Amino acid sequence: MIGLGPLAFAAPWILTALIALPALWLLLRVIPPTPLSVKFPALRFLLGLESREETAARTPWWLLLLRLTVAALLILALARPLLHPAPPLTGTGPLLIVLDTGWGAAADWDKRIAVASAALDQAERQGRPAALLATARTAEDAAPALFGPRRAAEVQTRLASLRPQPWPTDRAGALTALQGFEPGAILSVLYLNDGQSDGALAPLLARLAQLGTLDLRAPETLPKLLVPPPRATSVAAANTIDLQVRRAEAGPAESVSLRLLTDAGQVIAQPTLKFADGETLARLPLTIPPDRRNDVARLDLVPEADARPTAAGTVLLDQGWQRRSVGLISSGALDRSQSLLDDPYYLDRALAPLANLTRAALDDLLKRPPSVILWPDTEAATLEQRSRLRAYAEGGGVLLRFAGARLAGMDAEEGPALLPVRLRPGDRALGTALQWTEPMPLAPFAATSPFAGLIAPTDVTVKRQVLAEPGPELAGRTWAQLSDGTPLVTAAPAGEGWLILMHVPARADWSSLPVSGVFIEMLERIIGLSHAVAGGADAAVQAGVPLPPQQTLDGFAQLGPAASGAEAVPRAGAVTVGPRHPPGLYGASGAEAQRAVNLTAATVTEITALRATPKALPADVRIAPLGGSAEIDLRPWGFTAALLLFLLDLLIAYGLRGLLTARGRFHRAGVAGVMVALLLLPENGKAQAPIQMDPHAQEFALKATLDFRLAYIVTGDTLVDATSKAGLEGLSYILQRRTAVDAAEPMAVNIDQDDLAFFPLLYWPMADSQRPPTPEALERINRYLRTGGTILFDTRDGPYGEGGLGTRRLRALVRGLDIPPLAPAGPDHVLTKAFYLLQEFPGREAASPLWVQANPTPGGDEVSSILMTQSDLAGAWAMDKAGTPLYPVSPGGEVQREMAYRTGVNIVMYALTGNYKADQVHVNTILERLGQ
Numbered sequence: 001m002i003g004l005g006p007l008a009f010a011a012p013w014i015l016t017a018l019i020a021l022p023a024l025w026l027l028l029r030v031i032p033p034t035p036l037s038v039k040f041p042a043l044r045f046l047l048g049l050e051s052r053e054e055t056a057a058r059t060p061w062w063l064l065l066l067r068l069t070v071a072a073l074l075i076l077a078l079a080r081p082l083l084h085p086a087p088p089l090t091g092t093g094p095l096l097i098v099l100d101t102g103w104g105a106a107a108d109w110d111k112r113i114a115v116a117s118a119a120l121d122q123a124e125r126q127g128r129p130a131a132l133l134a135t136a137r138t139a140e141d142a143a144p145a146l147f148g149p150r151r152a153a154e155v156q157t158r159l160a161s162l163r164p165q166p167w168p169t170d171r172a173g174a175l176t177a178l179q180g181f182e183p184g185a186i187l188s189v190l191y192l193n194d195g196q197s198d199g200a201l202a203p204l205l206a207r208l209a210q211l212g213t214l215d216l217r218a219p220e221t222l223p224k225l226l227v228p229p230p231r232a233t234s235v236a237a238a239n240t241i242d243l244q245v246r247r248a249e250a251g252p253a254e255s256v257s258l259r260l261l262t263d264a265g266q267v268i269a270q271p272t273l274k275f276a277d278g279e280t281l282a283r284l285p286l287t288i289p290p291d292r293r294n295d296v297a298r299l300d301l302v303p304e305a306d307a308r309p310t311a312a313g314t315v316l317l318d319q320g321w322q323r324r325s326v327g328l329i330s331s332g333a334l335d336r337s338q339s340l341l342d343d344p345y346y347l348d349r350a351l352a353p354l355a356n357l358t359r360a361a362l363d364d365l366l367k368r369p370p371s372v373i374l375w376p377d378t379e380a381a382t383l384e385q386r387s388r389l390r391a392y393a394e395g396g397g398v399l400l401r402f403a404g405a406r407l408a409g410m411d412a413e414e415g416p417a418l419l420p421v422r423l424r425p426g427d428r429a430l431g432t433a434l435q436w437t438e439p440m441p442l443a444p445f446a447a448t449s450p451f452a453g454l455i456a457p458t459d460v461t462v463k464r465q466v467l468a469e470p471g472p473e474l475a476g477r478t479w480a481q482l483s484d485g486t487p488l489v490t491a492a493p494a495g496e497g498w499l500i501l502m503h504v505p506a507r508a509d510w511s512s513l514p515v516s517g518v519f520i521e522m523l524e525r526i527i528g529l530s531h532a533v534a535g536g537a538d539a540a541v542q543a544g545v546p547l548p549p550q551q552t553l554d555g556f557a558q559l560g561p562a563a564s565g566a567e568a569v570p571r572a573g574a575v576t577v578g579p580r581h582p583p584g585l586y587g588a589s590g591a592e593a594q595r596a597v598n599l600t601a602a603t604v605t606e607i608t609a610l611r612a613t614p615k616a617l618p619a620d621v622r623i624a625p626l627g628g629s630a631e632i633d634l635r636p637w638g639f640t641a642a643l644l645l646f647l648l649d650l651l652i653a654y655g656l657r658g659l660l661t662a663r664g665r666f667h668r669a670g671v672a673g674v675m676v677a678l679l680l681l682p683e684n685g686k687a688q689a690p691i692q693m694d695p696h697a698q699e700f701a702l703k704a705t706l707d708f709r710l711a712y713i714v715t716g717d718t719l720v721d722a723t724s725k726a727g728l729e730g731l732s733y734i735l736q737r738r739t740a741v742d743a744a745e746p747m748a749v750n751i752d753q754d755d756l757a758f759f760p761l762l763y764w765p766m767a768d769s770q771r772p773p774t775p776e777a778l779e780r781i782n783r784y785l786r787t788g789g790t791i792l793f794d795t796r797d798g799p800y801g802e803g804g805l806g807t808r809r810l811r812a813l814v815r816g817l818d819i820p821p822l823a824p825a826g827p828d829h830v831l832t833k834a835f836y837l838l839q840e841f842p843g844r845e846a847a848s849p850l851w852v853q854a855n856p857t858p859g860g861d862e863v864s865s866i867l868m869t870q871s872d873l874a875g876a877w878a879m880d881k882a883g884t885p886l887y888p889v890s891p892g893g894e895v896q897r898e899m900a901y902r903t904g905v906n907i908v909m910y911a912l913t914g915n916y917k918a919d920q921v922h923v924n925t926i927l928e929r930l931g932q
Helices: 012-029 043-050 061-078 108-128 154-160 171-180 199-211 336-341 343-351 362-367 383-394 516-528 536-542 635-656 664-678 695-706 718-738 775-785 800-802 805-813 873-877 892-911 916-929
Strands: 002-004 007-009 081-084 097-098 130-134 146-150 187-192 213-218 224-229 240-246 254-261 267-269 272-275 281-285 298-302 314-315 327-331 356-360 374-377 398-402 478-481 486-492 495-501 549-554 557-559 584-586 595-597 623-625 707-711 742-748 761-763 792-793 822-824 851-853 866-869
Touching: 012 061, 012 314, 061 635, 097 108, 097 154, 097 199, 108 130, 108 154, 130 154, 146 154, 154 362, 171 199, 199 213, 199 742, 224 298, 240 272, 254 851, 272 281, 272 851, 314 595, 327 343, 343 356, 343 516, 356 362, 362 383, 374 383, 383 486, 383 495, 398 516, 495 635, 664 916, 695 707, 695 742, 695 873, 707 718, 718 742, 718 761, 718 873, 761 873, 761 892, 775 792, 792 873, 873 892
Parallel strands: 097 130, 097 187, 187 213, 213 623, 327 356, 327 374, 374 398, 398 495, 707 742, 707 761, 761 792, 792 866
Antiparallel strands: 002 007, 007 081, 130 146, 224 240, 240 281, 254 267, 254 272, 254 298, 298 314, 478 486, 486 495, 549 557, 549 584, 584 595, 822 851, 851 866
16 A cells, blocks of 8 residues: 555556557557548539548547546546545554444444544455454453454454443553564554543553554544433422432533433423633522323433433433332222212322322332332221231332211221321211301411421311320320310321321312312421331331332433343442443332432542543654544545546547537537536445434324324323223223224323324324413414324313313413314215214213314315314223223213214224225215226
């Protein structure tokens, strides 16, 4: 290989063809131009004899030079000229590539792989062997090992298989791998550093400088660290996330963006943090709605345009960081027809914004104890269960018990005491027909009570309560009382936990407390008392059991199945991230004891920039920028230049022969030449530039397109969204059983970020808590409707019709949408015969009109872009994994449910086939005209 400065040739032997240029010069001079053509007619011949014009005897010198230039360009292009923006490999010995493969290399991984690959290409052309050393430990916890020296092409294959690791580099291990390496020649060493310095860097650089000429490359900017937010110490502070981002060096002011994501990758918020000038820490306390806190599963730093995500820019959040879980003892399902008389109904409404509420039997709750257990008076417990509840409280749990008729009728506690105070038999009734007393209001909360600071409303009264037995300890165990001094809430410590009794039930027949705002505030304070991650005897037994890996992050911060070498981590204490404990989630999914291990929690808390430690560098070594590819192939440009000159020569030759003046030949030849030149312009072999797609968007697109799926709009209301999901799962099951539609699991769609174009039909139920769409979301929905999509709005109002809450909410949400005029689907509409023959469209509620577009846009499939119902279709379709319906339907029972399924099938077929079924009414007329 020979080179001139930054220009080199990969096939220099072809340059010997340049010797033939003088011979071409002589040959072109000997060959005269084409003779002049003269027509034979005699008169014309005789006239021509008098002409003194002569044909040139030789080709013009400038035309000879043009043709020799074309030949020279072809020879040079065949020799494969390469332009080196950076200096090519130095020396003549083997090539050693040292590549940092820790977490910091992920940000510019593509650049460093391109530089290393180009260096190996040069070594392969020069016939030089190469070796490769990755500085991070492998996923199997193997120390860095030298690969080679081998043929450069083999090392190239090994390079392509490398990936960055989500833990720091092991430069001490890399130095050990080089200690016994004696190549016997001066090496060309290329070290692609990640821009960071540590205590093991200086010895490694000194060893590399001993082996040969060291070319050190490092990125100019370093990735930033996303610090895990501290856990909330109180319920009041639980809705604020303290976001912190750290950078390696103080510099000018700049901004960074974060994403708060759910488990499904949906963006909850995207705040911006700002670094002040000269500061290395950016901080932002972010307040999120209480009902959204538990949805936050991870925090991501938004990488720069030319960078990739890193493990240090991602923080996973576990259940311990999120809202505490609350278990409600419930032996049966909630009877919605009697919900206003049921304690769980009021507790569910009060605790939904505060915690994760789980309704289950007592034995099921004690298998995985939550932070707080609520015990309504309607539930009984055996002696063995009472012992386990006592152990649960002593282990750090909070047991909140509600009084009622059952507790008032007990003469004494059975087994271990689960009450903070002794109770009097019976109960106290106020304001009855036989008494002159009035219902009693609340007294102000004492300063020593956990409820201190809360305002006791005067309109909250108690008509009936269970009384405590007077005693010396009663005053100290009273947290709330009535205006006459009788206790309303009593509590006593039990080991590490609490036993708390509310002397009224959690329903509104004994008092108005459960329907007041102060009831929610009191429950919030009680939940804040829980300290243990999991209480009770079962948790005490498991306290020393490590948590197995569930999901781990790779070097690009992608969460996937646990790595092969991952091991269990302790439930508490610092964890050093490495091959045995990669960042990720440990413990069973959804468990209260699940733990998130993050790289920036204890392993990487700050970064030292390489440029800030000049003493670590050998005397004759300087840091060069990482840059892009180390060489540019000039062959396409050489061939193109030769082609253009050849076309120019062709045009000149035609002109000298006089062939370009008749019938516009010059114009046609020029157009043809320009078109050929444009078609053959040089390109680097890429069909198109790579599309940078957000990982969530890419995963969403693949999932939506590989299978046909029904989809529903996420409302933010947990119950409504769960019903939508279960309803579409049930409808998908019916479609698979009865039609040719093979519908996969339905998908949730976030209108603020997801692409709607993948789905022909979207189900959109109305929920009180749903926020209006953003302007960007409105434009996305309008574009979806204009391009053939269909949205099924369900107000779920049932018999209330237009006066219901859902209808009013729908009107608020669709402001800004291009909603066409609607009309009820008549008896001749395609929806009545798309698959089944229907006369009405019922759901969980009685049949209501199914509103459709009054005048569908002509052309296309003429499908209405808007469908609207009030019947709660998803509630009627909803079924569990066993195929059992989840909700009752009224008033028609299971017959009405069957008609609801048929309504859903017709709607899906209508969205998929358009007016196909309507065209079938013309079949008889068509056959008659054809003479059939």
